[in-house]
Amino acid sequence: MTLPTAAPAKSAYPEKIWLYLHFPLLPLDALLDDLKDQQQHQNPVAVICQEKNILRVLCCNNSAKQSGVEPLLSLSTALALCPDLLTMRQQLEREKNAMQQLALIAYSFSPGVIIAEQGLWLELSGCEKLFHNYTQLLQKLHQALLLQSTNVDMGIAGSADAARLLCRPGFRCELPSSAELEQQLKLTPLSQLNTSRRRQQSFYQLGLTCLGDLLALARTDLASRFGTGIVEQLQLLLGEKPCQMARFEPPATFHDLLQNPQGIFSKQGLLFPMKTLLQRLSLYLQARQCYCRALEWRFEPLLGEPSSMHVTLSGSQNSWSNLLDLSRLQLERIDLPASIETIILSSDNFVDGIPSGVDLFGTALLGTALAEEENSEAAQLMDSLRARLGPDALWQPALGRNYFPEEAGTVVVPGERQQLSTAHKGLQPLWLLPKPIAIQIRHQQLFWRQPLHILSGPQRLCDNWWQNNQQRDYYLACDNQGSRYWLFKQSDTGRWFVHGLFS
Numbered sequence: 001m002t003l004p005t006a007a008p009a010k011s012a013y014p015e016k017i018w019l020y021l022h023f024p025l026l027p028l029d030a031l032l033d034d035l036k037d038q039q040q041h042q043n044p045v046a047v048i049c050q051e052k053n054i055l056r057v058l059c060c061n062n063s064a065k066q067s068g069v070e071p072l073l074s075l076s077t078a079l080a081l082c083p084d085l086l087t088m089r090q091q092l093e094r095e096k097n098a099m100q101q102l103a104l105i106a107y108s109f110s111p112g113v114i115i116a117e118q119g120l121w122l123e124l125s126g127c128e129k130l131f132h133n134y135t136q137l138l139q140k141l142h143q144a145l146l147l148q149s150t151n152v153d154m155g156i157a158g159s160a161d162a163a164r165l166l167c168r169p170g171f172r173c174e175l176p177s178s179a180e181l182e183q184q185l186k187l188t189p190l191s192q193l194n195t196s197r198r199r200q201q202s203f204y205q206l207g208l209t210c211l212g213d214l215l216a217l218a219r220t221d222l223a224s225r226f227g228t229g230i231v232e233q234l235q236l237l238l239g240e241k242p243c244q245m246a247r248f249e250p251p252a253t254f255h256d257l258l259q260n261p262q263g264i265f266s267k268q269g270l271l272f273p274m275k276t277l278l279q280r281l282s283l284y285l286q287a288r289q290c291y292c293r294a295l296e297w298r299f300e301p302l303l304g305e306p307s308s309m310h311v312t313l314s315g316s317q318n319s320w321s322n323l324l325d326l327s328r329l330q331l332e333r334i335d336l337p338a339s340i341e342t343i344i345l346s347s348d349n350f351v352d353g354i355p356s357g358v359d360l361f362g363t364a365l366l367g368t369a370l371a372e373e374e375n376s377e378a379a380q381l382m383d384s385l386r387a388r389l390g391p392d393a394l395w396q397p398a399l400g401r402n403y404f405p406e407e408a409g410t411v412v413v414p415g416e417r418q419q420l421s422t423a424h425k426g427l428q429p430l431w432l433l434p435k436p437i438a439i440q441i442r443h444q445q446l447f448w449r450q451p452l453h454i455l456s457g458p459q460r461l462c463d464n465w466w467q468n469n470q471q472r473d474y475y476l477a478c479d480n481q482g483s484r485y486w487l488f489k490q491s492d493t494g495r496w497f498v499h500g501l502f503s
Contacts (some may be wrong), residue, residue, distance in 0.1 A: 450480060
């Protein structure tokens with residue numbers, strides 16, 4: 001007798017999981033780079049904006065809140081409460097760049113990222129497999145976000161709209177169950193719904209206070225009383241209709257900047273903002289799964305001509321520390337303005353793909369990994385020498401496109417691949433004479449210092465046939481002492497020359 005198999009346990013998590021992240025201090029976080037040092041971050045700081053010819057506080061840090069400063073206060077009131085308050089004007093472009101950086105971080109955790117006005121949506125369904133579980137995913141996501149933002153609020157639900165509706169202060173690393181999410185959604189006050197004031201008054205008059213009261217009514221009754229818009233809104237909240245908002249895609253090129261209104265007066269002072277920009281570039285490269293081959297720095301003063309610097313790489317890179325070392329070496333060689341206000345980093349030279357030498361399960365193959373490590377060390381050495389000595393300081397020998405031996409050699413930039421000539425497959429000496437030397441013929445015997453005897457050949461080489469059709473027949477010869485020579489005979493004149501000697 002066979003016992004009936006038990007049905008698999010149903011997951012406590014909802015089938016679709018959406019995470020909404022809200023950044024209440026985004027206008028302040030976008031401007032924190034303008035402060036001189038970390039100590040000033042602890043001082044009372046507020047971002048102000050203009051509203052109907054009145055300057056008001058948009059947001060402030062905890063130090064300012066402890067002095068009584070809060071959003072929507074007029075600037076005069078805020079300064080009366082906190083005379084030491086440091087104020088900065090809102091910059092929408094900086095906020096947009098900050099949201100792009102946060103979206104790149106989120107893109108490393110989920111392929112479904114949507115940018116909101118002051119927040120992000122992430123579709124987490126299935127993304128826990130890479131991090132083993134949702135708790136570890138949320139923990140690592142929180143750690144990464146704290147590098148860019150001082151304050152993060154979050155909401156989790158089965159749909160994007162519901163996640164935003166359930167957004168609460170603080171970040172939580174435990175994923176609630178389906179039953180908990182359903183209960184939280186039903187208890188949500190209807191005043192939080194994005195509806196008109198007239199519709200809110202209708203809810204109040206009918207005694208509808210929470211979303212559960214609305215969901216208990218029939219959809220046909222809701223549509224006839226409040227219109228079809230409220231039904232579509234409920235379908236989006238419950239996940240019955242898919243989210244149609246545009247997904248975030250990393251841009252094809254990288255361009256970022258940092259500004260310092262006080263000015264930077266030394267090359268040493270440039271290293272910290274350059275490090276910040278390179279870390280953002282590394283984050284961009286990780287999100288796009290590509291590698292950088294070249295980047296450009298631009299240093300702009302408040303007055304005067306800007307200065308630029310190009311860093312070219314022998315191999316593919318996405319390590320900000322290596323890029324910072326190369327940039328620092330090259331920075332020592334250039335002249336900069338007396339005071340730098342803006343630092344710009346841009347790059348559009350990328351190589352797509354994942355590191356080679358990795359098998360299906362992400363394990364590096366030993367032989368390939370060792371070879372890549374050696375190539376990487378050689379590339380880093382060449383990049384360091386070129387950054388310190390200049391782009392024309394390093395060259396390497398290579399085979400050219402000409403078939404004649406004296407013209408086959410050339411020099412190229414280290415790491416540059418050339419189309420090698422494959423005409424010479426026979427034996428030939430490593431070193432050639434500076435110029436072929438004519439050979440005499442005495443009594444029908446080749447003679448150069450002493451009689452020469454042909455051992456093998458000919459091997460015909462023909463080059464520049466479209467111009468003068470030069471042909472040479474190469475032979476291996478020796479003398480009475482056994483020394484080996486490399487000879488050729490010109491087809492048009494019949495003259496013999498010695499071209500090289502074997503050791």
